[in-house]
Amino acid sequence: xxxxxxxxxxxxxxxxxxxxxxxxxxxxxxxxxxxxxxxxxxxxxxxxxxxxxxxxxxxxxxxxxxxxxxxxxxxxxxxxxxxxxxxxxxxxxxxxxxxxxxxxxxxxxxxxxxxxxxxxxxxxxxxxxxxxxxxxxxxxxxxxxxxxxxxxxxxxxxxxxxxxxxxxxxxxxxxxxxxxxxxxxxxxxxxxxxxxxxxxxxxxxxxxxxxxxxxxxxxxxxxxxxxxxxxxxxxxxxxxxxxxxxxxxxxxxxxxxxxxxxxxxxxxxxxxxxxxxxxxxxxxxxxxxxxxxxxxxxxxxxxxxxxxxxxxxxxxxxxxxxxxxxxxxxxxxxxxxxxxxxxxxxxxxxxxxxxxxxxxxxxxxxxxxxxxxxxxxxxxxxxxxxxxxxxxxxxxxxxxxxxxxxxxxxxxxxxxxxxxxxxxxxxxxxxxxxxxxxxxxxxxxxxxxxxxxxxxxxxxxxxxxxxxxxxxxxxxxxxxxxxxxxxxxxxxxxxxxxxxxxxxxxxxxxxxxxxxxxxxxxxxxxxxxxxxxxxxxxxxxxxxxxxxxxxxxxxxxxxxxxxxxxxxxxxxxxxxxxxxxxxxxxxxxxxxxxxxxxxxxxxxxxxxxxxxxxxxxxxxxxxxxxxxxxxxxxxxxxxxxxxxxxxxxxxxxxxxxxxxxxxxxxxxxxxxxxxxxxxxxxxxxxxxxxxxxxxxxxxxxxxxxxxxxxxxxxxxxxxxxxxxxxxxxxxxxxxxxxxxxxxxxxxxxxxxxxxxx
Amino acid sequence: xxxxxxxxxxxxxxxxxxxxxxxxxxxxxxxxxxxxxxxxxxxxxxxxxxxxxxxxxxxxxxxxxxxxxxxxxxxxxxxxxxxxxxxxxxxxxxxxxxxxxxxxxxxxxxxxxxxxxxxxxxxxxxxxxxxxxxxxxxxxxxxxxxxxxxxxxxx
Numbered sequence: 001x002x003x004x005x006x007x008x009x010x011x012x013x014x015x016x017x018x019x020x021x022x023x024x025x026x027x028x029x030x031x032x033x034x035x036x037x038x039x040x041x042x043x044x045x046x047x048x049x050x051x052x053x054x055x056x057x058x059x060x061x062x063x064x065x066x067x068x069x070x071x072x073x074x075x076x077x078x079x080x081x082x083x084x085x086x087x088x089x090x091x092x093x094x095x096x097x098x099x100x101x102x103x104x105x106x107x108x109x110x111x112x113x114x115x116x117x118x119x120x121x122x123x124x125x126x127x128x129x130x131x132x133x134x135x136x137x138x139x140x141x142x143x144x145x146x147x148x149x150x151x152x153x154x155x156x157x158x159x160x161x162x163x164x165x166x167x168x169x170x171x172x173x174x175x176x177x178x179x180x181x182x183x184x185x186x187x188x189x190x191x192x193x194x195x196x197x198x199x200x201x202x203x204x205x206x207x208x209x210x211x212x213x214x215x216x217x218x219x220x221x222x223x224x225x226x227x228x229x230x231x232x233x234x235x236x237x238x239x240x241x242x243x244x245x246x247x248x249x250x251x252x253x254x255x256x257x258x259x260x261x262x263x264x265x266x267x268x269x270x271x272x273x274x275x276x277x278x279x280x281x282x283x284x285x286x287x288x289x290x291x292x293x294x295x296x297x298x299x300x301x302x303x304x305x306x307x308x309x310x311x312x313x314x315x316x317x318x319x320x321x322x323x324x325x326x327x328x329x330x331x332x333x334x335x336x337x338x339x340x341x342x343x344x345x346x347x348x349x350x351x352x353x354x355x356x357x358x359x360x361x362x363x364x365x366x367x368x369x370x371x372x373x374x375x376x377x378x379x380x381x382x383x384x385x386x387x388x389x390x391x392x393x394x395x396x397x398x399x400x401x402x403x404x405x406x407x408x409x410x411x412x413x414x415x416x417x418x419x420x421x422x423x424x425x426x427x428x429x430x431x432x433x434x435x436x437x438x439x440x441x442x443x444x445x446x447x448x449x450x451x452x453x454x455x456x457x458x459x460x461x462x463x464x465x466x467x468x469x470x471x472x473x474x475x476x477x478x479x480x481x482x483x484x485x486x487x488x489x490x491x492x493x494x495x496x497x498x499x500x501x502x503x504x505x506x507x508x509x510x511x512x513x514x515x516x517x518x519x520x521x522x523x524x525x526x527x528x529x530x531x532x533x534x535x536x537x538x539x540x541x542x543x544x545x546x547x548x549x550x551x552x553x554x555x556x557x558x559x560x561x562x563x564x565x566x567x568x569x570x571x572x573x574x575x576x577x578x579x580x581x582x583x584x585x586x587x588x589x590x591x592x593x594x595x596x597x598x599x600x601x602x603x604x605x606x607x608x609x610x611x612x613x614x615x616x617x618x619x620x621x622x623x624x625x626x627x628x629x630x631x632x633x634x635x636x637x638x639x640x641x642x643x644x645x646x647x648x649x650x651x652x653x654x655x656x657x658x659x660x661x662x663x664x665x666x667x668x669x670x671x672x673x674x675x676x677x678x679x680x681x682x683x684x685x686x687x688x689x690x691x692x693x694x695x696x697x698x699x700x701x702x703x704x705x706x707x708x709x710x711x712x713x714x715x716x717x718x719x720x721x722x723x724x725x726x727x728x729x730x731x732x733x734x735x736x737x738x739x740x741x742x743x744x745x746x747x748x749x750x751x752x753x754x755x756x757x
Numbered sequence: 758x759x760x761x762x763x764x765x766x767x768x769x770x771x772x773x774x775x776x777x778x779x780x781x782x783x784x785x786x787x788x789x790x791x792x793x794x795x796x797x798x799x800x801x802x803x804x805x806x807x808x809x810x811x812x813x814x815x816x817x818x819x820x821x822x823x824x825x826x827x828x829x830x831x832x833x834x835x836x837x838x839x840x841x842x843x844x845x846x847x848x849x850x851x852x853x854x855x856x857x858x859x860x861x862x863x864x865x866x867x868x869x870x871x872x873x874x875x876x877x878x879x880x881x882x883x884x885x886x887x888x889x890x891x892x893x894x895x896x897x898x899x900x901x902x903x904x905x906x907x908x909x910x911x912x
Contacts, residue, residue, distance in 0.1 A: 009845050016853025017841025017860060019790025019830035026789040113774075199888050201794045201802060201854040251792075251854030252888055283795040490852025490889050649848035649894075656891030657851065684799035684886070692879045692892035 003502045004712045007649035008509050010495045012249060012488075022249040024221045025280055028207040032278035033062050035266045036115045038105040038122055039289060040097035043131035043359040043677030044143070047095050047124060050105055055122040060114035062273055064122065065106040067095040070268065074150055075234035077291075078326040078364070079224035079258040081465050081526055083154035085329040087166060089146055092235055092264050097126075098145055098323035099361050100678045101289035108269045108277055131359035133677050135295060135320035138164045138356035145323060145357035157329035166321045167329035167355040171336070173409045174348030176301075179312040183303030187385045191377035192743040193726075194671040195295040195320070196664075198366050199689050202251020203286040204262035207278035208270035211244070218245045218267055223257045223487045224527035225517045231260045232267050246518045253489035254661070255365035258529040259291040259326050287682045291364025294331045294355075295320040295671075298339075298377035308391045310382075310400040313340045315374065317353040324362035328355045331365065335374030338457050338613070341411040342378065342421075344402035349410050359677055365529060367658060368722045371458055372665075376744070379454040379727035384740060392438065393453055393731070394429050398422065401455065404705065412463060414610050418705035418715065420641035421615035425455065427703055431637035432619035439735035446626045449634065452731030453619045456723030459611040460707075460716040461532030466607060468537030469523035470544040472501060473601040474552060476593055478572075478586035480505060484516040485525025486537045491718060492650040493533045497541050499646060500711055504545030506571025507585075523603045531614070531716030534646060536606055538711035544604035552588055555598045559583050559591055612707045614642040614715040618659070618724030624736040629752030631667060631733065633696025638724065640700065643707040643715035651717050655700045658721025664690045666726040667745050760823040764788070765832030773819050779805070780814040782822075783829060790830035790857040794886065801885035804858040805829050811865040830857040836864050843902040849894025851887075859885040863899060872903065 015022055050066045070092040078086035093103055104124055109115040132138045132145060146161040153159040158168035180186055206220035216238070222228050225245040233240040250257065262279050269277040281290070301314040317335040321328030336351030366372075386393035402408060404419040429435075432451055440450035461468075471483040482501050488494040498512040505512075516522045525537055549569065556574035557567050560581055568575045575582045583591075592600040621634040636659055645651045668688045672680045681687040706713035726744055734740050739754050761770040764786060773782060780803045783791045791814055794800035803814040806828040830837050837860055844850050844860070859882060866873060866881045873881065878899055879892075887895065 007848070010848060010850065012853070013845035013848075013850050014838065014841065016850045017844055017856050018834060018837045019857035019860075021789035023792075023854065201792070201800065201852065201886065201888055203794075250852060252852040254888070283797070490854075492848065492851075647848070649846075653848045653851060653890050653894045656893045657889045658891070660891030661888065683797045684795040685797040689886060689888060691883050691886060692896070693883050695892055698891055698893045 001503055001712065003499045003509055004646050005644065008495055008499055008647055010492045011498060011514060012494065023202060023251055024205045024207060024219055024248055027248055028278045029209065029276045032207055032276045033108040033110065033269060033273065034112050034115050035106060035108045035269050035277050035279040036119060037103045037265055038107065038119055040100060040102045040104050042097065042126055042128050043100050043133065044129040045097050045126040046129065047097060047104060048127050049125040051123040055107065055118040058114050058118040058121065060110035061118045062108045063269065064118065065093065065268065067091065067093045071237040073237055074152065075231060076326060077231055077260040079227035079260065079527055079529065082230060085155045085157050086327060087151065087153040087159055087325040089151050089325050092268055096148065099359050101361060102323060106265050106269060108273065131677055132164065133359055133673065135318065135356055135358050138358045139354055145359060159329065164357045165354060166325040166357055167332060168353060170350065170352035172350035176312050176314045176348040176350040179348040180301055180303040180314065183311055184306040185385065185388050186301060186303040187381045187388060188301045189381055189384065189742060190297055190299040191380055193296050193373040193376060194744055195292040195363055196366065196669050196671065197287060197292045197687060198254035198256035200252025200254055200256055203283055204281040204290065205279065206262045206266050207276065208266045209276035210270065210274055216243045216267060216271055218243065218263060220245065220247060220263050221250045221257055222247050223253045223489055223529055225487065225519050226485060226524060227527055228260050228263055229519045232263060235264045236268060236271055238271065244520045247487050250487065250489040254367045255369065255529060256291050257489065258365040258527065261290050283684060284682050287687060288361060288679050291326060292361065293366040294328065294363040294370065296335060296373040298335055298373055300377050300381040302381045302385055304385060304389060306389065308389050308396050308399050310343050310346065312346055312348040313343065313378065314350045315340060315378065317374065319353065319355040320358055320360065320363065321355050322358055322360045322362035326362055327365045328363065331370035334370035337411050338371035339374035339378035341408045342402060342455055342457055343400050344406040351410065360673065361679065367661065367719050369719065372723050375456050375723045376726040380730050383727065383731045394425060394434060397425055397455060411613065417612055417709065418643055418707040419615055420703040420705040421455065421617065423703040424615060424617040424639040424641055427639045427701060428617040428619045428637050431699060432621055432635060434619065437621060447623055448626065448736045449621060449623050450732045450735035451619060451621045452728040452735060454724040454727035454731065456616045456720055457613040458531055458716060458720035458723065459613055460535035460710065461608055461611050462530045463611040464607065464609055466526045466530060466532045466536050467605060468525050468532065468540040469603060469605040470537065470541040471523045471601065471603040472544045472548045474548065474589045474592065476589040478584065478589050479511050479513060480507065481513045481515060482541065483522050484514065484537060485522035486533045487517050487528040489528060491654065492647065493528060496534060496646045496650065497538060500538050500541045501545050503712065504542055505549065531719045534714050535710050535716050536608055538714060540604050540606035542711045543606060544602045547604060548602040551598055551600055551602060555588055555592060555596065555600060556583055559588065608709060610709060612709060612715050614640065614717060614720045616640045616720050616724060618728045620728045620732050622729065622732045622736065624733065626755055629748035629755065631748065633663065636696055636698045638700050639703050640720065641703050641705050642717040643705055643710050644713035645702050645704060646712065646714050651702065652700045654717050655721045656698045659698055659725055660690050660695045662722045662725030663695055665744060666729040668747065669745055670747065758820060760820055762822050763826045765828055775820055777819040778815060779817040779819050779822050782819040783814055788829040788831050792854055792857060794855065801862065802855055802858040804861040806861065811862050830861060833864060840864065840902050844895060844898040846901065847894040847898045849890045849898050851889030855885065855887045859887065859895065
C-alpha cells in the first residue's frame with residue numbers, strides 16, 4: 001500500500017503548532033452575548049422563587065431566564081442514535097435541581113463583567129430536599145431523583161424512575177452458579193471505579209447566531225454535530241431543519257463532547273433574543289457540571305479448575321449515572337461484554353447490572369465507555385486467581401484468552417474474525433522482561449521494583465447502529481474533496497480518512513481536501529465515538545472512492561471515445577489502450593463542468609452488522625517506596641492489535657495518550673465529595689492529571705491482525721488504549737506490597753496507610 | 758488606567774480596567790494562540806514571554822505588563838514553524854490546544870539551555886499539561902529537533 005500504513009503528518013498540523021485561530025472561541029463573533037449559568041448549591045432542591053429584578057438592572061444585561069421561560073418537554077443530552085437508550089429526563093432549566101452544579105438560571109449580557117455581576121445579585125429561594133448521595137443505597141431509596149410524571153425512557157432498558165433506576169438487566173449462558181460451585185478455585189471481589197474526568201484541555205464551548213434564513217447556527221466543540229441538531233430540536237421545540245450544527249477544530253474530546261453539555265444554553269439565548277451568543281465553560285464548571293466516567297462497582301466471581309482452566313465468569317455492575325441518565329444504559333453493558341469476552345471457551349458466564357440515579361453530577365461517555373471499569377475488575381480478579389493457582393499470570397492468560405475464530409457468546413455472539421492477542425501478550429512479556437522481573441525485586445533503601453500485566457479489548461463502532469458516510473468529489477484541477485460528518489477532535493481522522501481515499505484513488509494525500517463536520521453540507525455520520533471512525537466511516541470512504549473511479553472512467557471513455565474495456569486509469573491519467581490517446585485527471589475534472597451528465601461526485605454510506613474488537617496487552621514495571629507509598633513508573637510496554645495500522649504515528653500517539661490517561665485514573669485522579677454532595681476536586685489544582693514527570697517511559701508496538709470487514713483490514717484504536725493501566729498497575733502494586741487494592745485511584749497515601757497496618 | 762505594552766514588536770497604548778488579565782488583553786488584541794485551560798495556573802496553556810521570560814498570562818494583570826515587551830506565538834512564527842514541524846512529524850500535536858503554550862516554553866528552554874538532557878526537558882516543561890499525547894511524542898519531537906539543530910539545522 002502506498003499511503004495507508006504511512007506516518008503521514010496531520011493535515012491541520014502546521015495550523016495547530018503555529019497557534020492559528022481555529023477553535024470555537026477563536027472564531028466566535030466579537031459581538032456575541034456572553035452566556036453564563038447560575039448553578040445550584042444544593043444536591044436536591046426545588047426552586048421556590050428566583051428574584052431577577054436586580055440582575056436585570058445591571059447595565060448590559062440582555063436577559064435572565066429561569067425554569068418558567070423554557071420549553072417543558074424533556075430530552076436527553078446524550079449524543080446517541082435515535083431512539084436514544086438514555087432516558088428523556090432533562091429540561092433546559094428545571095424547577096427541580098438534582099445536583100450541586102445543576103442549572104438554575106441562564107444570564108446573558110454584553111460582556112463577562114456584567115454577567116458576573118448579575119449572577120452575584122441573582123437571588124434564589126430553594127426548598128432544600130434530602131439527597132441520595134450513596135449509589136449503593138440509591139435503588140428503591142425513599143428519595144426519588146426523578147419523581148416527575150413526564151420522565152420517559154424511549155427504549156426497553158429496564159429503567160424505572162420510581163425506583164431510581166436508569167437501567168437494569170443482564171444476560172447469561174449456562175448455569176454460572178453450578179459451574180462456579182464445581183470449580184477448584186473461585187475468586188470473589190468487588191472493585192470500585194470513580195467518576196474520572198476526561199479533562200480535555202479545551203473546556204466545553206459553543207456559540208450561536210441566526211443566519212440569512214433565520215436558522216439557528218450552532219458552532220460547537222462537539223464530536224456529534226448531527227446528534228446536536230436533534231438534541232437542540234428536542235430541547236428548544238423547533239424543527240431540525242431550522243438548525244445547523246458545525247464543529248471547527250476541537251481541543252480534545254475523549255467522549256466528553258459526545259454529550260451536548262454546553263450547547264443548549266447559548267442556543268436558547270440566541271433563539272429567544274435573535275442575537276449571537278456564546279458560552280465558554282470554566283474549568284470549574286467542566287469539573288463539576290459535565291459528563292465524566294460512570295462511577296461503577298463491579299463485582300466479579302471467576303472460577304477455574306486446578307490446572308488453570310477458567311470455567312466461568314460472573315459479573316455484576318452497579319453504575320452511578322448521577323442526576324441524569326446520559327449514556328447510563330449503554331456504558332454499563334460494556335463493563336460485562338468487553339471483560340468476559342477476553343476469555344474464550346467458558347462453560348458459563350453471567351452479566352447483570354443496575355444503573356442508578358443519585359444526586360451527583362451526571363455521568364457521560366469517557367474513552368473506554370464502561371469497558372475500562374469492567375476490564376479493570378476482571379483483569380484484577382484474573383491476576384488474583386493466578387496467585388491462588390500458583391500460576392504465572394501470563395501463562396494463565398495464554399491458556400485461557402479468546403482466540404481468532406472463536407465465537408464470543410458474551411460479545412453479541414460474534415465470531416472473533418481477527419485477533420493477535422496471543423502475539424500481543426507474548427511480545428509484551430519480552431518487552432518488559434517478565435521472566436527476570438516477575439513478581440518483584442528489592443532494590444534497597446525501602447524500595448522495591450515490581451511488574452504487573454493486563455489485557456484489554458474494545459469494539460469498532462456500534463454494530464447495526466453506527467452510520468458513516470463520505471462524499472468524494474473530483475474538482476477541475478484534479479484535486480478531490482472529501483466531505484465527512486465524522487469529527488476530528490485531534491485524533492487525526494481527517495488525515496487517516498484522506499489516506500484511505502488517496503490509497504483508493506491512487507493519488508497523494510495532499511490531493512485530498514477534507515471538510516467536515518457540518519449538518520448542512522456533510523453526509524450523515526453518527527459522529528466520532530464508540531471507536532467507529534476508522535472502521536465505519538473509513539469503509540464508507542473506501543466505498544465512495546471505488547464508485548467515483550467508475551464515474552471518472554465513464555467520463556474518460558466519453559472523452560476518449562472508447563468502451564470501458566479499452567480504457568486504463570492510473571489515478572493521474574486515463575488512456576485509450578487502442579489509440580494510446582490520453583486525458584489527465586485535470587482534464588477530466590474540467591470536462592465535468594461543460595456539457596456533462598456524469599456526476600463526478602459520489603456519496604456512500606456504511607454501517608456494519610459486526611464490531612470486530614481490537615485487542616491489547618499491557619505490562620508495567622514500577623518502583624514503589626514502602627515508606628511513602630510513592631509509585632514511579634519505570635517502564636510501560638504495550639502491544640496492540642488494531643488490525644491494519646493506518647497511520648503508525650497517530651496510532652502510537654493515541655496509545656501513549658490513552659495509557660497516560662489510564663495511569664492518571666489508576667494512581668492520582670481523585671473524585672471526592674463533601675457530605676452534602678459538593679465535589680471537592682473542582683480545579684486542575686485539586687484534580688491532578690499526569691504531567692510529563694509522572695508517566696515514565698511508554699513503549700508501544702503493534703501486532704496486527706487483518707480484519708476482513710474493515711477498510712484495508714483496519715479495526716479501531718481510540719478507546720482500547722485506556723484499558724490496561726489500572727489493572728496492570730494494581731497488579732504491580734500487589735506484587736510490591738502483597739496488598740490488593742480494590743478502589744481507584746491507588747494513591748500513595750492509600751498504599752502508605754495500608755502498609756502501616 | 759492607561760498602559761503601554763509592546764506586543765510582538767508593536768507598541769499599544771490604551772486604557773484598561775485594573776482587574777483585566779493579560780490573557781484577556783492579548784486575546785482581545787488578536788493573539789488567539791494564547792489559550793486558557795484552567796483558572797488556577799496549572800495547565801501552562803497561556804504561556805507568553807514578558808521581557809523574554811515565560812509567564813502565565815492568566816496570572817498576570819494587564820497593568821503589570823505596562824512598559825514591558827510581550828511576545829506570543831504570533832510573534833515567533835518562524836521559530837514556531839521550525840520547531841513545530843518536529844512535533845507534527847511525530848503526530849504529537851494531536852488536538853493542538855496545548856501546543857502554543859508548550860512551544861513557547863520549549864523555545865524559552867532552547868534559548869536558555871540549547872542542549873538540555875531528557876530530565877532537563879521534562880522538568881522545564883512539567884508545567885505544560887497535555888491530555889492527548891502522553892508526552893512521549895512531544896519528547897521525541899523535541900529530541901529530534903535538538904539533534905537537527907546540533908547538526909547545524911540540516912536534516
